Amino acid sequence: MSTEVVATSVVSDAQQQSPSAPTQQKSVEKVNLLGMSRPQMEKFFEDMGEKKFRAGQVMKWIHQFFVTDFAEMTNISGKLREKLEKICEIKAPEVVHKNYSKDGTRKWVFRVGDGEGSLVETVLIPAEHRSGLRRTLCISSQVGCALDCSFCSTGKQGFQRDLNQAEIIGQLWMANYSYMEDVPVLERERSVTNVVMMGMGEPLLNYDAVLNSMRTMLDDFAYGMSKRRVTLSTSGVVPKIDQMVKDIDVALAISLHAPNDELRNELVPINKKYPLEQLIAACQRYIAKDGNESSRKHVTIEYVMLDGVNDHPEHAQQMIKLLKNLPSKINLIPFNPFPHAPYGRSSRNRIISFQKTLSDAGFVCTIRQTRGDDIDAACGQLVGQVADRTRRAEQWKKKVAAKNEILRSQG
Ligand code: SAH
Numbered sequence: 001m002s003t004e005v006v007a008t009s010v011v012s013d014a015q016q017q018s019p020s021a022p023t024q025q026k027s028v029e030k031v032n033l034l035g036m037s038r039p040q041m042e043k044f045f046e047d048m049g050e051k052k053f054r055a056g057q058v059m060k061w062i063h064q065f066f067v068t069d070f071a072e073m074t075n076i077s078g079k080l081r082e083k084l085e086k087i088c089e090i091k092a093p094e095v096v097h098k099n100y101s102k103d104g105t106r107k108w109v110f111r112v113g114d115g116e117g118s119l120v121e122t123v124l125i126p127a128e129h130r131s132g133l134r135r136t137l138c139i140s141s142q143v144g145c146a147l148d149c150s151f152c153s154t155g156k157q158g159f160q161r162d163l164n165q166a167e168i169i170g171q172l173w174m175a176n177y178s179y180m181e182d183v184p185v186l187e188r189e190r191s192v193t194n195v196v197m198m199g200m201g202e203p204l205l206n207y208d209a210v211l212n213s214m215r216t217m218l219d220d221f222a223y224g225m226s227k228r229r230v231t232l233s234t235s236g237v238v239p240k241i242d243q244m245v246k247d248i249d250v251a252l253a254i255s256l257h258a259p260n261d262e263l264r265n266e267l268v269p270i271n272k273k274y275p276l277e278q279l280i281a282a283c284q285r286y287i288a289k290d291g292n293e294s295s296r297k298h299v300t301i302e303y304v305m306l307d308g309v310n311d312h313p314e315h316a317q318q319m320i321k322l323l324k325n326l327p328s329k330i331n332l333i334p335f336n337p338f339p340h341a342p343y344g345r346s347s348r349n350r351i352i353s354f355q356k357t358l359s360d361a362g363f364v365c366t367i368r369q370t371r372g373d374d375i376d377a378a379c380g381q382l383v384g385q386v387a388d389r390t391r392r393a394e395q396w397k398k399k400v401a402a403k404n405e406i407l408r409s410q411g
């Protein structure tokens with residue numbers, strides 16, 4: 001059980017022995033049930049002396065009917081409801097900003113702590129698909145990120161902290177709830193069809209909370225999502241990719257961005273620790289050899305198109321070689337600029353010819369549509385402009401300014 005679900009409702013010894021000091025009592029913190037996975041909630045109920053099937057019932061109320069008040073859980077006895085009300089709560093992170101775009105994109109900014117920069121963002125992008133309307137939610141896993149990829153505004157903020165399970169699942173809960181607020185409880189449905197762990201942060205560096213949250217996404221007592229519709233995106237934390245093979249079956253996306261180690265070391269610094277050969281081998285291990293039902297038939301390769309940096313024809317040729325033994329689908333992402341970014345977006349023609357080279361070599365290669373530009377919800381723009389206050393960001397801005405100065409003086 002993660003630390004977030006440890007019961008803190010017990011009054012301390014000092015408080016019990018000192019009735020004359022009520023003003024010094026700490027407020028009694030309730031246990032937030034929102035983030036608990038089913039095994040965690042079953043244990044919680046058993047520890048309380050209750051039957052463990054209660055966990056499934058409560059989870060359905062929370063994640064399928066979006067109920068936050070125990071009084072509304074009508075198949076649970078009044079006595080248990082009262083008990084739960086005393087020591088538990090169902091609490092999503094605080095929404096400090098929401099914006100619903102004309103194109104259907106929705107964005108929420110959540111406050112997850114006291115500091116000025118303790119904000120994370122969640123974006124929902126709708127799209128028509130053969131199988132009907134898709135609503136894909138892009139979920140954050142950390143406040144900031146330690147990995148400092150050179151084209152990413154989240155990386156420029158530095159790392160602040162991991163999100164806990166309630167804060168991760170809370171993003172999915174809130175997005176679903178936003179469509180159902182005015183619908184009577186028993187008629188409520190789940191609206192989000194797909195999840196991508198592609199918001200702020202490196203999900204594999206917050207492994208346990210992300211794993212438990214993805215289990216809740218797949219759980220029939222909660223969101224019941226198909227494993228092919230939950231995608232984890234990583235910049236390449238190799239040992240954790242291997243750990244995932246043992247722990248969960250979801251779709252995997254790799255932020256590749258460069259087809260050789262020299263360039264990738266520069267763009268995605270974690271490559272120095274886990275170079276391409278190791279990363280590709282881990283992806284091969286992730287691909288399941290058995291069963292058509294698996295979500296592990298291929299990996300998605302993400303490749304941000306940076307003007308003049310990684311978009312040359314020779315880079316496309318290197319990609320073909322690198323990926324020849326890895327079942328993969330390639331997604332080219334037009335770079336989303338942010339203030340002080342040292343890169344520009346590759347031209348449309350450049351992106352299309354890059355795509356053609358890869359398609360001609362037999363790869364499925366798509367170009368990501370940039371959506372939600374009118375509300376700053378595009379990839380890599382998450383909260384960046386709001387919370388860019390760390391020392392690293394300042395140093396980095398100085399570095400870029402100095403580089404620009406040198407270029408200017410060279411004419
Ligand atoms: N840390 C994880 C997931 C979050 S980043 C990872 O790196 O995969 C989600 C995706 O957005 C990644 O593919 C990332 O490379 C991409 N991205 C980051 N900054 C971007 C930018 N400015 N423009 C376009 N894509 C960006």
Ligand code: SF4
Nearest residue numbers: 145148149152155235
């Ligand atoms: Fe972190 Fe992903 Fe951004 Fe790299 S691209 S800094 S891993 S969030």
